[in-house]
Amino acid sequence: MTTRTLRIAMNGITGRMGYRQHLLRSILPIREAGGVLLEDGTKVQVEPILVGRRADAVREIAEKHDIAEWTTDQDAVIDADDIDVYFDSQVTSRRYAALTRAMRNGKHIFTEKPTAETLEEAIQLARLRTETGVTAGVVHDKLYLPGLVKLRRLVDEGFFGRILSLRGEFGYWVFEGDHQSAQRPSWNYRKEDGGGMTTDMFCHWNYVLEGILGSVKSVVARTATHIPTRWDERGEAYDATADDAAYGIFEIAGPNGEEIIAQINSSWAVRVYRDELVEFQVDGTHGSAVAGLRKCVAQQRAHTPKPVWNPDLPVTEPFRDQWLEVPANDDLDNGFKLQWEEFLRDAVAGREHRYDLLSAARGVQLAEAGLASSAEGRRIELSPITL
Template sequence: MGFETKTIRIAMNGITGRMGYRQHLLRSILPIRDAGGFTLEDGTRVQVEPILVGRNEAKIRELAEKHKVSEWTTDLDAVINDPTVDVVFDASMTSLRAATLKKAMLAGKHIFTEKPTAETLEEAIELARIGKEAGVTAGVVHDKLYLPGLVKLRRLVDEGFFGRILSIRGEFGYWVFEGDIQAAQRPSWNYRKEDGGGMTTDMFCHWNYVLEGIIGKVKSVNATTATHIPTRWDEAGKEYKATADDASYGIFELETPGGDDVIGQINSSWAVRVYRDELVEFQVDGTHGSAVAGLNKCVAQQRAHTPKPVWNPDLPVTESFRDQWQEVPANADLDNGFKLQWEEFLRDVVAGREHRFGLLSAARGVQLAELGLRSSEERRTLDIPEITL
């Protein structure tokens, strides 16, 4: 007796963009499709059927032909109202996202979306309310919590490795070329505030769920933002003024589930040259041990194995501090983080249940970004109020 196969039709909007194409189509949905789907606990096979959606007909048609996707369209409203479509995914510009998500949920579609979900906290909360009232499964990309390095870091937290956690420090960023001599490796709208760009708007949504997922609730923020590179060149080689921040330096007060206070500090910059092992790294320090995690690797140092450095500026350092840390093993096969969350989300869609990273979590990310920008403008620490629907 064969098991049932359930096909989920997914309208993928904004798929010609960098993240939409590389991570969501190329490394998530197509591998799931090409593997014949995935199997649920009861033996049901879940297959995916992507529908590519975008404003540029030539690009969409080319992608569809290249990856053997039978359906594509430039009519977003039509696909949202298509009764055969189960899920609407959005990876378009931030300024367009809230309207798309609202339409999709009001049409009864499940949604999976990049973040931020909206440009303002008010819009983000409204989306969470609509999702709850519509009874749909809503998922927001929380990709960094699925990265091997952070999976290992979270495991150390769960095992009590750190003792009482004292602090978490993050370093993120790299040099994004201005575009005059070498082409920029990020889209130009990222550096225009009027188009929804900005480091704080982009990355504080990530940092909120990372801090929540590793440590606990974020209680306050004190941020300083900067536009280090005031002039850039767009995709057509045209000079433009950068109106959005390209760096944001944040200090956060956190609270663990056990009630301990923790200090967080994250530097984010598109105007920094990398001198670290990975493009993002987090260090957690505790009374019993410390760990440093990147995208893939995680190293740790226990209290009993901590050396006793002695400050002496008159002599060169003879010990290698990096060699004093031990690598944390994966102890499991860790697939692409985006693909893993897609599969988890689709399991929730089939089961008709909430996804653990939903629109309320996304609203807290938008809230942290708003307060971070306001903190920088007012040059003070701001408390983070509770969001209720």
Template sequence: MSETRVIRIAMNGITGRMGYRQHLLRSILPIRDQGGITLADGSKVTVEPILIGRNEAKIKELAELHGVEQYTTDLDAMINDPSVDVVFDASMTSLRYDTLSKAIAAGKHVFTEKPTAETLTEAVDLARQAQMAGITAGVVHDKLYLPGLVKLRRLVDEGFFGRILSMRGEFGYWVFEGEIQEAQRPSWNYRLADGGSMTTDMYCHWNYVMEGIIGTVKSVNSKTATHIPTRWDEKGEPYEATADDAAYGIFELETPAGDEVVAQINSSWAVRVYRDELVEFQIDGTHGSAVAGLNKCVAQQRAHTPKPVWNPDLPVTESFRDQWSEVPANADLDNGFKLQWEEFLADVVAGREHRFGLLSAARGVQLAELGLQSAAERRTLDVPEISL
């Protein structure tokens, strides 16, 4: 029996919400506890996390809680530790470029949250650094691994929609101001100087969702807003919200077949949810339509499409939601973050490029920059192609 290879992962920013819940608790620890993953050649690889954070007491508590042997506040020491194979970063966006640059220079493989940098220039530079270093770099594209979007992509691949006409997305929920009820998101999210911004946060996601399901983003027209001008921080102190808490975007897409598709995506932390899930995407095509959330996907074929007639004088008696059919998973789909981690680790062992790398992340940063510029200038902007 072949020996199981152990990949040591320095996990930076692990005390944050995403770093802890999705990457440590729901991805790396389950991979460790299940005995690793079996690769295509039959060999096995498992993981050994090293927890890194600024609060030593907190990371020590997490390490003891989850049976993790090593933890530290010294990120640089772990980056330069020859026994470390992968550096993962889920810390603040403003620190990410320096962290990833150091890790790449040290010859480490990198896996990171988004955005990968505060500017397009830095994001492209990171992609160049990784290419020159020959390391495997992965960027979290978790939404493409979610059951709902996996089903939606399958419908695209099977030609269910015919010619795709449009895509629309609704994302968001009410984030409490923090005065009476505690806010569900950290206060830096709403301060521009600290890297906050709905556009900066979410357009990098929407870019890979649109790319991964339909095609290339060719233009953007965006409107931003700061609907809640005053919020309260973690200490209960009021502060001015200088970052946009909502972004309303219209995007022109091009499919691999050359068809033009119009996408509309609304993102808001000042909206109350009247949807089945916190994010939903609808695709309409000549032969059918589908709506997907994080888990569920429903579809309506052309032959099953009803023929409503507009009549404001009569109450609606039909249930439009009941006219859609649920799309089956036809497979057991694990946590999206965990699935991408497993794919990335297999790429690390094989020494190959990860399909969602730093160049894909740079396109997300580019779309966020153009979205903010579009809103400021009140005009539609083309999205230029990025090359290394």
């Protein structure tokens, strides 16, 4: 069997997402398995080169996982002729310049989102990909999760009939950092560093809504900074200048042309009373379903009970027991790893990845529109993006 090797510069692997999901659970398992099997029966192996700003941290990860090469010189590794793929999971404020340099050097790119701090920059990245012809992929991990795979299957099979609405709940309590350490880095709560719930999560919600239901046509949003003071990694208090919650209502053009109303609440200042940290409920004329990261339950029209509102009597109906679990009917691997494998096949074949920089630009557009809607107190319509 013929095997070729792709050398992948991985920038930002000292961060939680870059290390756990992209290095530990994606690239290293692919390397250990001998690479990714291609359509023609050959394999492509991966060779990570670690990139980061903190030498001690990058060296420690490299030694721990038997990775031969690492560097703190981002520009040098992007410019190197023997690098095939550049991956970026560093802070958003540094991403646009790095992705631009990589594509101009002929590197395929795979990146976290948002891809840029502004819509204009995100569109420029998409245009540059078209000009250079490289393969560019943007992480759309949630669409590969078992719960949403099942939900999408229900949509494709016409389970819902005419789809009416989607309701989403995301979030958990992120500790302030004074008495208990925070679960998220402090830059997430500083606007000047690219932080903020809307900037972070509306990019996700855009591709989730597109991938499950259809394109987003408008948004009404309200953002909030519920916790105004937090404590950083050194235990020092700082002002939270970015929003830690965002409440959005989205109009969607459905798969059969129907108008669907989606409502998604996102908060790092909420305590969880649900089965998973994120859940989406889709309601239609013929049935409903609730999907989390892994589980999906559904209720058909014929099996829908008829509750009667009576506040004078205690509720005795076991509402949760009236739903049936949707089977996976397949063994699904880690969502990040699955998308990495798909992207690598596309890069070797020299074709476009289905979740590209234009998709990412639409996510940035929705985030900007959400912030504008909250600031101006009005509904914002989204215009189609053209390159």
